[in-house]
Amino acid sequence: MKRTLITGCTILTMCEGDAPFVGDLLIEGERIAAIGPELKLEQPADEVIAGKDLVAMPGLINAHNHASMSLLRAFSDDLKLMDWLDKKMLPAEARMTPEDVYWGTMLGTAEMIASGTTSFADMYVHMDQVAQAVVDSGMRASLTRGVVFLQDDGGKRMTEALHLIDTWTGAGEGRITTMLGPHAPYTCPPQPLSEIIQIARSRQIPLHIHLAETREEVVKIRERYNQTPTEYLHELGMFEDNHVLLAHAVHLDAADVRLLSGMRGGVAHNPVSNLKLGCGIAPVKEMLEQNITVGLGTDGAGSATTLDMFAEIKAATWLQKLQHGDPTLLPAWQVLRMATIESAKLLQIEDEVGTLEPGKKADLILLNLNKPHLQPVHDLSALIAYSATGADVDTTIVNGQVLMRGRQFTRFSWEELRREAAERAARLVEGL
Numbered sequence: 141m142k143r144t145l146i147t148g149c150t151i152l153t154m155c156e157g158d159a160p161f162v163g164d165l166l167i168e169g170e171r172i173a174a175i176g177p178e179l180k181l182e183q184p185a186d187e188v189i190a191g192k193d194l195v196a197m198p199g200l201i202n203a204h205n206h207a208s209m210s211l212l213r214a215f216s217d218d219l220k221l222m223d224w225l226d227k228k229m230l231p232a233e234a235r236m237t238p239e240d241v242y243w244g245t246m247l248g249t250a251e252m253i254a255s256g257t258t259s260f261a262d263m264y265v266h267m268d269q270v271a272q273a274v275v276d277s278g279m280r281a282s283l284t285r286g287v288v289f290l291q292d293d294g295g296k297r298m299t300e301a302l303h304l305i306d307t308w309t310g311a312g313e314g315r316i317t318t319m320l321g322p323h324a325p326y327t328c329p330p331q332p333l334s335e336i337i338q339i340a341r342s343r344q345i346p347l348h349i350h351l352a353e354t355r356e357e358v359v360k361i362r363e364r365y366n367q368t369p370t371e372y373l374h375e376l377g378m379f380e381d382n383h384v385l386l387a388h389a390v391h392l393d394a395a396d397v398r399l400l401s402g403m404r405g406g407v408a409h410n411p412v413s414n415l416k417l418g419c420g421i422a423p424v425k426e427m428l429e430q431n432i433t434v435g436l437g438t439d440g441a442g443s444a445t446t447l448d449m450f451a452e453i454k455a456a457t458w459l460q461k462l463q464h465g466d467p468t469l470l471p472a473w474q475v476l477r478m479a480t481i482e483s484a485k486l487l488q489i490e491d492e493v494g495t496l497e498p499g500k501k502a503d504l505i506l507l508n509l510n511k512p513h514l515q516p517v518h519d520l521s522a523l524i525a526y527s528a529t530g531a532d533v534d535t536t537i538v539n540g541q542v543l544m545r546g547r548q549f550t551r552f553s554w555e556e557l558r559r560e561a562a563e564r565a566a567r568l569v570e571g572l
């Protein structure tokens with residue numbers, strides 16, 4: 141079993157009540173074996189990483205993504221969500237081959253690894269290729285085939301959704317988990333949606349769905365069912381005992397928030413995407429007051445443009461401070477928890493990752509503080525939340541494997557990936 145020792149780094153465990161301290165961290169195989177001020181090893185480690193100037197913290201967890209949409213980054217911006225989706229994304233996606241999705245996902249994982257994300261939740265199509273890219277990239281992910289019911293009964297999509305779950309759960313040394321993904325209230329009518337909820341319940345499969353992202357969605361669901369999007373899902377029984385990952389949850393009124401109180405799972409807040417699409421500000425303060433778990437995600441690069449979770453961290457805290465005129469809201473420590481252990485709860489991997497603790501899987505990042513914007517160090521959490529960016533990540537480790545070291549990828553050739561992504565992306569958007 142390979143043993144890696146990181147010496148003399150500042151360790152931010154993100155465990156409740158832990159202050160940062162200078163110490164060593166030992167990885168044995170997939171797991172963190174020990175953390176302490178000065179570890180005494182009986183056998184020398186196979187690899188030693190000198191931790192001077194580095195901060196070890198849990199890898200960030202992106203709780204809502206469409207990684208392959210990285211091929212559509214900065215292709216369609218400054219549009220309303222429904223126009224963006226119907227006129228730009230869906231036509232481009234209709235051209236995507238399975239191989240395009242593989243390379244798009246690889247591009248997304250490369251960006252995530254380079255900006256300190258170690259796990260992500262993804263909803264997309266051609267999921268065999270997404271899963272293969274996750275295996276190849278070395279990341280951890282919770283995958284779901286997005287199921288929409290457009291002019292058909294969605295049967296083929298459901299078959300693919302269940303195929304993903306049956307084929308890939310536990311693959312990649314256990315790095316892959318799966319969910320069922322009815323896409324959104326406005327793309328899933330009551331009959332098939334309640335069937336999906338039943339399947340999820342009887343097979344104990346978690347659900348991943350977009351909820352109340354835009355005002356237009358609220359109007360649409362009101363016209364169709366005379367309900368809010370949250371009421372619509374609630375009445376179909378989605379929150380009775382399924383674990384549910386809700387993406388966005390922007391347009392929730394006080395009654396909607398109360399309906400979600402006590403739910404299993406929680407909300408992936410995507411503030412950068414919501415800001416950029418002018419969707420609104422999710423009621424994060426209110427959801428937290430109702431003890432709803434709130435994690436952070438980016439959404440796809442097709443809308444958010446960036447998968448850098450450090451941008452989400454800033455946007456999440458700034459928005460709540462602004463919305464309520466209260467700078468004490470979502471302090472640095474709390475928003476860093478949202479990007480790590482709270483997101484882990486949404487992916488149901490909180491027992492394995494999300495904090496640095498002996499026995500947990502070694503999913504961690506090393507931030508380089510030897511930079512003007514990261515000196516001096518007073519409050520480390522505040523420094524990271526308010527000044528660090530993804531480019532400050534020096535090293536990314538997932539499941540004990542080093543995926544990036546000194547900002548160099550270890551698992552794939554960036555030149556090849558860049559070439560594939562550029563050629564495929566150009567073909568997808570031609571004439572659109």
Ligand SMILES: N[C@@H](CCSC[C@H]1O[C@@H](n2cnc3c(=O)[nH]cnc32)[C@H](O)[C@@H]1O)C(=O)O
Pocket residue numbers: 206225229230233263264265285286287288297323324350353413439440443
């Ligand atoms: N379009 C697929 C099924 C859905 S997969 C996930 C879908 O979510 C879409 N998507 C990405 N970001 C968002 C968002 O912010 N809101 C709603 N949908 C989104 C994305 O374009 C993709 O089509 C099919 O025909 O089978």
Ligand SMILES: [Zn+2]
Pocket residue numbers: 204205206350387439440
């Ligand atoms: Zn989305």
